Amino acid sequence: MKKVTRGIAVVLAAIMTVTGVKTVPVKADTQAKSVDIMFTSDLHSHVNSFNTILAGETEAKNVGGFARIETLIKEQKEENPETLLLDGGDFSMGTLIQTVYEDEAAELRLLGELGVDATTFGNHEYDYRSSGLHNMLGTAVESGDALPEIVLCNVDWDAMEEEGLTEDQQLIRDAFDDYEVKDYTMVEKDGVKIAIVGVFGTDALACAPTCALLFEDPVEAVKRTVAEIKKNEDADMIICVSHSGVNLADEDKSEDENLAKEVPDLDLIISGHTHTKLEEPIVHGDTYVVAPGEYGEFVGSLSMTQKDNGRWTLEKYELIPVDESVESDTAMQEKVDTFMQAVDEKYLSAFGYTKDEVLATNDVTFCTLKDLEAKHTELNLGDLMSDAYVYAVENSADFDGETVDVAVVPSGTVRDTYTTGDITVEDVFNSFSLGTGKDGVPGYPLISVYFTGKELKTMAEIDASVSDLMPTARLYISGLNFTYNPNRMLLNRVTDVYLTDKNGERVEIEDDKLYRVVADLYSGQMMGAVTDMSYGLLSVVPKYADGTPVEDFEDVILYEDGKELKAWDAIARYMQSFEDTDGDGIANVSEYYAADHDRKVVEDDKSLGAKLSHPNRFVAMAAGVIAVLILLVVFIIVIVVKVVKKVRKKKRN
Incomplete structure (x- = not known):
């Protein structure tokens, strides 16, 4: 039989030679290699599903949740058990589960339960300060659970050791060693040897005011690490999980695009930090940049095939909605619920709340989270939060009688909006969930400082001129109203600015008078970044009541009964203060927030007269x-x- 088969092959070869058809020898083991990858980023502790209004939509949806993500992963692994699972960092800091970050390490342990192969650190992992990050990593290791690898290549340990490690740096060094954080890791999937390197971006570092570490230039560090991989490993593919981000408005400031251009040996970049949802990959050379958005609202899925030259081509790419059409995995939800049970006992009990407690019923349509950065005008979500600060301070048990003139909420501190229906404690916490205070307790506290009237006017100009360049610094303000014209010269866009009293009446600002301003701690700590954005031209100096400059914002934290007054708690108290208009025993969100109140008026006048009127010192300069x-x-x-x-x-x- 073998001889007959061989004879037929010879005859066929002869026929193809006569007819001009070329024969190409094919070996069984030369089939092109392929790999399937699922990825997330910027999950921000959203282990549970939640109600929100997605960007570009008007109707509320219930989205996200690890139980649904687990279902999608299981469906994918039925097709390919060797699917690679990756995460781009900022896996923590964003919902109530973060309040047991140190004690439970729920986020990392649940990522491990999902089967995630590798992740990296985002800027918000450092919000818990060095001791918090140290304790969380230790808790994760001690749990004995399966955990994702953590990769990060640009921590500059050499520079820190040369100067002598500080106590905070040593804490993190010990935790990294215990967890075995690496520059890169090697994973093999279906015969494909994959190197995964992690990196922390420049803007991410600027957004981490409590991070004690020094970092190398991200691009140079990745170049060095890729060179090490090519020298020491037999890698078929090199992937970077990068917490640097892309900037769709300005390619020059798009860190992960720059990384793709500068390190062409990277085959794929999983991009996090900017919460960007890329419907289609960005491609530079043979490098693909992908990003799945935020909070687990979508899970990225792609397939790649290796080309003859050893590089990879994208065969399939999609962002899968994680919504009510996806059935929740029961076993995973039970694990999530187990972690959530600790929240009431270990955290909320100290504030007198439970996570499911209804604070108010809402019939008002609030703007979306993305609106806060995309729309440069007054928005009701920012109005409510800034008003809440004033209410909480002036109704605090420790209120000293000095009223709040202005309260400020930057868009970057807001993490979610409110949908219609019941608003629970969990909803409010998740809407303003960042950070910890000096006390180490989750949640940024409120601070109280003073600015001159002239600086309040500068604050309005900062919002009008700088926030288009830095949307996370867009301000939503209670007590200060202003009008600006976006067509006027930069740094001279505000045409009218004034205060409003408790009755909503206009009050003119006195340049040399000190006014009391309330914000959250993070906003104070990030003030320098906003000043840098204007190259120091728009600068304000926070002060004590006597006019002395504030050196450390932790010295101006507001307390009540010896405890920090948290920003999220201020919002919760304000929700409860609304009138019960339907008599069901639960407050109703005020209809006041269904309309605008001239807090930020856009005067879109392109006439020459409008552009040149009311020149300020910057115009003169x-x-x-x-x-x-x-x-x-x-x-x-x-x-x-x-x-x-x-x-x-x-x-x-």
Whole structure:
């Protein structure tokens, strides 16, 4: 039989030779390698499903949740058990589960339960300060549960050790060693050897004011690590889980796109930090950049096949909605519920709440989370939160009688909106869930500082001029109203600014008077970044009541009965304070928030008169610079003319 088969093959080969058909020898083991990958990023402790309004939509949806993600992973693994699972960092800090971060390490342990192969650190993992991060990693290791690898290549341990490790740096070093955090890790899936490197971005570091570590340049660190991988490993593919982000508005500031261009040996970048949802990958050369959005609202899924040159091509890419169409995995939900049971006992009991307690019933349509950054105008979600700060401070048991003039909420501190229906304690916490205070208790506390009237006007100009460049710094304010024209010169866009009293009446601002301003701790700590964005031109100096500059914002934290007054608790108290209009014993969110109140008015006037009216000192400075440049040009022209005349005169002579 073998001889007959061989004979047929010879005959066929002869026929194809005569007819001009080329024969290509094929070996059984030369089938192109392929790999399937599922990925998440910026989960921010959203282990449970939650109600929200997605960007571009008007109706509330119930989305996310590890139980649904587990179902999607199981469905994928039925098709390919060797599917690679990756996460791009910021896996914590965003919901009530973060309050047991140190004691339970729920986020990492649940990522391990999902089967995630590798993740990296985002800026919000450092919000718990060095001791919190140290304790969380220790708890995760001690649990004995399966855990994802953590990869991070650009911590500059050499520079820190040369200076001598601080106590905080040593804590993190010990925790990293215990967890075995690496620059990169090797994973094999279906015969494909994959190197996974992690990196922490420049903007991410700028957004981590309590991070004690020093970092190398992300691009240079990845270049070095990729070189090590190529030298020491037989890797078929190199993937970077990057907490750096993409900027769709400005490619020059798009860190992960720059990484793709500068490190062309990377086959794939899982991009986190900017919460970007890329419907289609960004491609530079042979490097693909993908991003799944935030909070587990979508899970990324892709397939890649290796080309003849050893690089990889994308065969399939999709972002799978994690919504009510996906059935929750019962076993995973039970594990999530077990962790959530600790929240009431270990955290909320100290505030007198339970997670499911209804604070108010809501019939108002609030703006979406994305609206806060995308729309530069007054928005009701910011109005409510800033009003809540004023209410909580002035109704605190420790209120000293000095009223709050202004309360400020930057868009970057808000983490979710409110849907219609019941608003629970969990909903409110999740809407403003960032950070810890000086006390180490989850939740940023409120702070109280003073600014001059002139600085309040500058604050309005910061919002009008800088927040388009830094949308997370867009301000929503109680007590300060202003009008701005986006068509006017940068740093001279505000055309009217004033205070409003408790009756909503206009009060003119006195430049030299000190006014009391309330914000959250993180906003104070990030004030320097906003000043840098304007290159120091728009600068405000927070002060004590006596006018002395504040050096450490932890010194101006507000307390009640010896405990920090948390920003999220301020919102919860305000919710409970609303009138019960339907008589069911539960407060109803005020209809006041169904309309705007001229807190931020956009005057879209493109006329020349509107652009040039009310010039401020920055216009004068710009005019001075222009005048100097004109004089310089005139001077150069005069000199050139004189030189030309001299040359011509010499030629005639």
